[in-house]
Amino acid sequence: MKELRLMKGNEAVAEAAIRAGADGYFGYPITPQSEVLEYLMTEKPYEKTGMVVLQAESEIAAINMVYGGASCGKKVMTSSSSPGISLKQEGLSYIAGAELPCLVVNVVRGGPGLGTIQPSQSDYFQATKGGGHGDYRLIVLAPASVQEMADFAKLGFELAFKYRNPVMILSDGAIGQMMEKVELEEQKPRWTDEEIVEISPWATTGKTPDRERNIITSLDLDSHRHEKHNEKLQAKYKKIQENEVRYEKIHCDDAEYIFVAYGTSARICQKSIELGRKKGIKIGLFRPITLFPYPSNALRELSQGLKGILSVEMNAGQMIEDIKLSVGTTFNVEHFGRMGGVIPTPNEVLEALEQKIIGG
Numbered sequence: 001m002k003e004l005r006l007m008k009g010n011e012a013v014a015e016a017a018i019r020a021g022a023d024g025y026f027g028y029p030i031t032p033q034s035e036v037l038e039y040l041m042t043e044k045p046y047e048k049t050g051m052v053v054l055q056a057e058s059e060i061a062a063i064n065m066v067y068g069g070a071s072c073g074k075k076v077m078t079s080s081s082s083p084g085i086s087l088k089q090e091g092l093s094y095i096a097g098a099e100l101p102c103l104v105v106n107v108v109r110g111g112p113g114l115g116t117i118q119p120s121q122s123d124y125f126q127a128t129k130g131g132g133h134g135d136y137r138l139i140v141l142a143p144a145s146v147q148e149m150a151d152f153a154k155l156g157f158e159l160a161f162k163y164r165n166p167v168m169i170l171s172d173g174a175i176g177q178m179m180e181k182v183e184l185e186e187q188k189p190r191w192t193d194e195e196i197v198e199i200s201p202w203a204t205t206g207k208t209p210d211r212e213r214n215i216i217t218s219l220d221l222d223s224h225r226h227e228k229h230n231e232k233l234q235a236k237y238k239k240i241q242e243n244e245v246r247y248e249k250i251h252c253d254d255a256e257y258i259f260v261a262y263g264t265s266a267r268i269c270q271k272s273i274e275l276g277r278k279k280g281i282k283i284g285l286f287r288p289i290t291l292f293p294y295p296s297n298a299l300r301e302l303s304q305g306l307k308g309i310l311s312v313e314m315n316a317g318q319m320i321e322d323i324k325l326s327v328g329t330t331f332n333v334e335h336f337g338r339m340g341g342v343i344p345t346p347n348e349v350l351e352a353l354e355q356k357i358i359g360g
Contacts, residue, residue: 003184009149009175010035012182013079013105016153018045021188022103023074024052026065028084031117032173033107036079049190059084063091070100071216073196073203075157079105081173082123083114086131092166093132097218099202099233101160103153104138104168107176110341118341119173119264124318127170128292135230137237139167139244140291142262146180154185161199163240170291172314174264174343246289247298251277255284257357260299260323261312262288264343269312271346276353283353291319296326308332308357312349315339332357 007015014036017025022045027037037055045051056062062078069076080088085106095102108123110116123131130136139159141152149171156167197205207213220226251273252258259269266287276283286302288295303309309327311320317335324333336352338344 001186005182005184006179007146007182008035008177008179009143009146009171010107010177011039012146012150012184013153013169013171014039015043015184016150017077017103018043018049018051019185019187020154020157021049021075021190022051022077022157023190024054024065024069024076025078026054026056026062026069026076027078027080028056028059028062030059030081030084032109032119032176033079033081033105035176036105036107049187051190059087060091063088063095066102067091067095067098067100070095070102071098071204073191073200073205075103075161075191077103077105079107081107081109082111082120085123085126089126089132092138093130093134093136094218095166096130096136096138096233097134098216099164100166100216101157101164102166103156103160104166106168106170108170108172110339116341117173119175119314119343120339120341121172121263121265121314122316122318122339123170124291124313124315127168128294128322136233137165137240137292139163139165139240139293140170141167142170142289142291143175144263144266144287146175146178146182149175150182150184159244163236164202165236165240170263172264173341241293244290245293245295245298247295248287248289249302250285250287252284252286252302254282256282256307257310257353258284258286258302258306259310259312259349259353260286260288260319262291262319265312265314268344268346268349272349272353275346276350281353281358288319294322294326296322299323299326303327303331308334310349310353310357311335312344312352313337314343
């Protein structure tokens with residue numbers, strides 16, 4: 001039976017991970033995502049489901065613990081905020097190279113550097129373009145509510161194991177800290193060792209009389225063989241792009257202009273639409289839910305009847321590059337954003353549309 005609770009976004013993703021049958025969480029505290037770790041420590045899921053929760057000595061240690069757990073076919077996850085995610089990049093590249101499933105939560109704060117603890121969206125490039133070394137991609141989910149923080153924990157694990165690839169939930173400090181009503185799924189049992197062997201025959205579950213041991217690594221000193229592995233990875237990413245695109249359209253049927261925004265910015269844009277339509281401006285919202293794969297075809301199709309697009313982001317202009325790649329560089333696309341942890345107001349967003357797109 002599903003359960004309703006009033007929860008923070010950070011708490012919701014933690015509880016949803018427990019209920020999704022997670023085997024382990026390895027993390028390190030950093031504002032504004034510390035409640036993920038704190039909630040898991042308080043709930044003591046080991047006593048309920050056997051899930052391990054461990055505060056590592058550093059972010060680097062945490063991601064390598066995830067690497068080890070994922071190698072065994074376990075549902076494992078970590079969470080952090082922007083500087084901590086930067087420290088995890090080498091490990092994420094190793095995990096992607098070894099084709100291992102895991103869930104990573106980034107509750108983004110303002111940067112660069114140590115920056116601020118306020119919400120931001122300035123990690124878009126890092127998340128969607130492969131923030132570590134090598135030609136790899138993460139599947140990136142962008143929640144715009146506490147409910148989606150919970151929903152994407154389950155979905156993230158499903159996609160991670162479907163494609164043997166790391167999945168990132170790219171949240172921000174506002175969604176991580178805000179409280180909303182959330183509907184939680186029923187508790188799923190953790191996989192047994194027998195189920196893991198069946199579900200993940202690649203996992204390092206040990207050598208048995210029936211089969212040889214599996215060896216997990218991202219190292220291959222033969223260039224030609226490693227190129228073949230890279231080609232396999234690129235084919236997988238193409239398959240993800242073909243099958244896993246998710247987005248939402250709001251008031252787009254009669255729109256002449258649209259905002260393109262995700263996460264907290266998308267929530268703000270919904271109020272901007274209300275204000276704009278009261279003034280007679282036909283505005284809609286296109287909200288990418290998967291940032292990789294980016295919903296380029298859907299946005300391109302939608303743009304055919306539009307006069308202009310405003311990319312609304314809490315950064316200096318990062319997603320706008322994917323928008324321009326989608327609709328063409330000659331289309332009327334502009335960016336509006338606030339930086340350093342400043343959250344734009346709906347009036348500011350509407351004024352930017354009027355000045356940069358309509359008046360421009």
